[in-house]
Amino acid sequence: QVQLVESGGGLVQAGGSLRLSCAASGSIFMSMGVMGWYRQAPGKQRELVASATRGGSTNYADSVKGRFTISRDNAKNTVDLQMISLTPEDTAVYYCWMGVMRNDYWGQGTQVTVSS
Numbered sequence: 001q002v003q004l005v006e007s008g009g010g011l012v013q014a015g016g017s018l019r020l021s022c023a024a025s026g027s028i029f030m031s032m033g034v035m036g037w038y039r040q041a042p043g044k045q046r047e048l049v050a051s052a053t054r055g056g057s058t059n060y061a062d063s064v065k066g067r068f069t070i071s072r073d074n075a076k077n078t079v080d081l082q083m084i085s086l087t088p089e090d091t092a093v094y095y096c097w098m099g100v101m102r103n104d105y106w107g108q109g110t111q112v113t114v115s116s
Helices: none
Strands: 003-008 010-013 018-025 034-040 047-052 058-060 068-073 078-083 092-100 103-106 110-115
Touching: 003 092, 003 103, 003 110, 018 034, 018 092, 018 110, 034 068, 034 078, 047 068, 047 078, 058 068
Parallel strands: 010 110
Antiparallel strands: 003 018, 018 078, 034 047, 034 092, 047 058, 068 078, 092 103, 092 110
C-alpha cells in the first residue's frame, strides 16, 4: 500500500508562484510507478496536470505547459510541481497521484487558490 503525503499550496495572487511537494512511502514497488499531479476545480472533473515516469519522461496538460514544471526524485520517492504565472483558472484542489502495479494511489489533496 502506497501513502502519498502532500505539502505546499495556499493562496497566491495572479502571476505568482507556488510549489507543491509529495512524498511517497509504503511499498517497495513504488519506484516503478508513474507519479504526477491532478487537480479538481469546483464543478469540474479531475484532470491530469503533469506526470513523470521513473525514466524522466514528462507529460503536461496543454493549459499548464510552459508554466508548470514537474520534477521527480527517484531516490527519495518524491515528486514536486513548480507553478509559475498562476491564474485564477489554476484554482483547484491538487492531488498527488501514483500509478503502479495497475493501481492508482492518491494524496489527500491540497488547495491552491489564485486571486485576481
